[in-house]
Amino acid sequence: MKHEELLQNAIGMIGDDLIDDADRKPRRPIIIRWSAVACACLAVIIGLTAILRGPKTPIEPWIPTGEPWRPVLGSNVSEMSLSATQIHKLFGVNDGGSNQYITVYAPSIEYLGILPIPTAEFLPIYQNQYLDASKQALKSFIRKYLGKGKELSGVKSSHYEIDESKHSWNKYATEYKAGVKGESGYKELDFIASNNLLYMTYFPQDPETGQRKRIQIGGEYVSILSTDTDEQILEKLLANFAYWNSFFGKNYSQVKIVRSYSHDGLGSLYIYLYDEEHSAFPKNFDEHFMQPPMSSEYLCMTFRVSMGNNGAYAWGTAKDEAFLVQVSPYETIRDWQNYYSIDGKARMLSLDEAEELLAKGYVFGSHSCKLCMAEQKKVDFTKYDAVSFEYVHGENGMVVPFYTFYKHLGASEYDESGIIQEYAKTYVPAVEIEGLEEYFDMQTEKHK
Numbered sequence: 001m002k003h004e005e006l007l008q009n010a011i012g013m014i015g016d017d018l019i020d021d022a023d024r025k026p027r028r029p030i031i032i033r034w035s036a037v038a039c040a041c042l043a044v045i046i047g048l049t050a051i052l053r054g055p056k057t058p059i060e061p062w063i064p065t066g067e068p069w070r071p072v073l074g075s076n077v078s079e080m081s082l083s084a085t086q087i088h089k090l091f092g093v094n095d096g097g098s099n100q101y102i103t104v105y106a107p108s109i110e111y112l113g114i115l116p117i118p119t120a121e122f123l124p125i126y127q128n129q130y131l132d133a134s135k136q137a138l139k140s141f142i143r144k145y146l147g148k149g150k151e152l153s154g155v156k157s158s159h160y161e162i163d164e165s166k167h168s169w170n171k172y173a174t175e176y177k178a179g180v181k182g183e184s185g186y187k188e189l190d191f192i193a194s195n196n197l198l199y200m201t202y203f204p205q206d207p208e209t210g211q212r213k214r215i216q217i218g219g220e221y222v223s224i225l226s227t228d229t230d231e232q233i234l235e236k237l238l239a240n241f242a243y244w245n246s247f248f249g250k251n252y253s254q255v256k257i258v259r260s261y262s263h264d265g266l267g268s269l270y271i272y273l274y275d276e277e278h279s280a281f282p283k284n285f286d287e288h289f290m291q292p293p294m295s296s297e298y299l300c301m302t303f304r305v306s307m308g309n310n311g312a313y314a315w316g317t318a319k320d321e322a323f324l325v326q327v328s329p330y331e332t333i334r335d336w337q338n339y340y341s342i343d344g345k346a347r348m349l350s351l352d353e354a355e356e357l358l359a360k361g362y363v364f365g366s367h368s369c370k371l372c373m374a375e376q377k378k379v380d381f382t383k384y385d386a387v388s389f390e391y392v393h394g395e396n397g398m399v400v401p402f403y404t405f406y407k408h409l410g411a412s413e414y415d416e417s418g419i420i421q422e423y424a425k426t427y428v429p430a431v432e433i434e435g436l437e438e439y440f441d442m443q444t445e446k447h448k
Contacts (some may be wrong), residue, residue: 062109062386063351068116069282071124073345080125080344082400084439087429090394091364098443099365099376101426105261105412107227107419112406113258113291114388115284122345123431124280126391126399129341132174133193135162137333141198142178142191145329148248149189152202152327155182160191196339199300199330214323217243222324226266226305227419230257233271240324241273244299248329251275252299258291263414263422266305269322274298279336284390285399294336302326340399346431351387354403354428358382362436364402364427379407379424389430401430 091098106112139162146158160178175194179187182205190201204213214221222240224233234255245252252273260268272292279294292298303322332339349357357363358381386406393399409422429436 061384062114064114064116064386064388066116068119070118071120071122072280073122073124073342077124077342077345079122080346082125082346082429082431082433084433084435086398087400087433088364088439089396090392090398090400091366091427092395100361100363101365101376101379101381101407101424103409104406104423104425105263105420106259106423107261108421109386109406109408109423111259111261112386112388112423113284114386114406115282115390117351117387117389117403118282118348118401120348123348123401124342125344125346125401125431126340127343128339128393128397128399130173130195130397131334131339133176133195133198134333135164135176135193137198138162138176138178138191138193141193141200141331145191145200146180146189148329149180149191149200149202152247153182153188153204155180155188157181193333196332196334196336197330198333199328201326201328203326212325214325215327223321224269224303226269226320226322233257233269237271240301241271244301244327245273248299250297250299250329254293256291256293261420263412263420265320265415265417265420266322268305269303271301271303272298273301281336281340282389282391284388292330296335297329297331300326300328300330302328343398348401349403349430349432351403354387354430357428357436358384358405358426360440362428362440363405365425377409379409379426381405381407381424381426383407385423392427402427403430404428 088098104112142160146160150156150158157180160180162176162178164174164176166174173195175192177193178191180189180191182188184205186205188203188205190203192199192201202215204215214223216222217240222237224236228236241252241255244250250273252275254274254276256272256274258270258272259266260270270292274293274295274297276293277295281294283294284291285294292300302325304325305320305322363381384405385408388404388406389401390404391399391401405426405428407424407426409424411418412420412422414420
């Protein structure tokens with residue numbers, strides 16, 4: 001029996017009677033009741049998580065192994081030239097400059113989402129058209145999920161109005177939003193059409209303060225610890241996955257876990273339930289770096305330790321406990337293959353060639369001013385700790401592959417536990433780029 005079938009069988013063991021019972025009375029969380037199922041299936045479902053694990057203390061640079069992504073390029077795809085001035089726009093650099101690196105945080109290298117490097121002679125260069133979202137598609141999506149949203153939240157109103165605005169991340173595409181308010185007057189259900197995605201967000205709020213609340217199942221909060229491994233999370237939440245599958249009428253058999261860390265600890269943890277579909281895109285293709293699956297539909301469960309800019313809410317719990325605060329069904333408006341077009345192909349640089357560019361300082365970090373560039377601590381990447389690969393999306397719609405090199409800087413000074421580590425992450429083009437030497441000579445002159 002396939003791994004997916006075993007997980008589906010485990011998920012299918014939770015029926016409507018259990019879901020109805022969970023809504024009727026408080027009880028021990030269904031996560032605990034079905035932990036035996038999780039344990040029995042654990043050896044099978046561990047392989048379904050998308051974050052790859054490597055050595056915790058690599059002596060040599062960590063070059064991830066595993067089945068690499070191999071791009072599919074038709075015979076009609078022609079070779080194209082890319083210039084350094086095109087590339088720097090991917091990082092928001094116009095008249096300014098680019099830092100040597102950005103800073104990222106995680107407990108260890110293995111939590112940085114590092115994936116295998118592609119094996120190819122040429123890599124595709126994509127173009128995102130930033131097409132306007134569909135207002136009609138949003139209306140259909142609302143009709144499909146409004147009933148479930150009301151059942152989930154207890155909101156009685158069905159009234160909504162669709163507002164039109166520009167996408168928050170860029171000014172090129174139109175998005176649509178509709179909200180439904182609860183009895184407190186606060187909006188508790190959001191329906192959004194943005195770029196290629198349609199989704200509903202349920203976020204319970206305190207009727208007196210308007211602050212976010214934690215989601216309860218059967219009178220019990222759903223939580224994990226920020227220190228939990230993927231395997232421990234799967235063991236704890238297998239029955240909870242079944243609950244949401246059954247609630248929304250889905251049968252997703254795969255699980256993907258993505259963490260987002262700040263300088264002082266885990267900020268958010270996203271769990272995606274989905275069915276894997278054939279895709280011509282690598283797993284780390286997502287433009288917002290939260291890496292949801294490139295699937296036509298999925299469920300997203302969001303766990304957070306803290307909310308908003310003021311830190312953790314007064315939940316009376318340990319700092320490292322992350323609670324379920326948001327559940328969202330997602331669907332795509334268009335097939336991903338139609339949403340991202342292939343502009344052309346460029347010769348892929350080998351890792352040795354990328355290391356030569358790294359040694360020369362031909363790297364990209366983020367848009368920066370002269371003062372910020374001068375103040376950034378210098379990092380020697382020639383003895384890097386890990387290397388990976390990802391596509392970078394620019395506001396101009398261009399999507400280009402890069403090697404990403406990581407250098408461990410030490411423990412974060414803002415984390416009292418000493419668990420969170422600080423890493424410098426820099427980008428080196430993974431394909432041939434014209435004019436790199438001239439471009440970085442110009443950057444040196446500009447920021448003396």
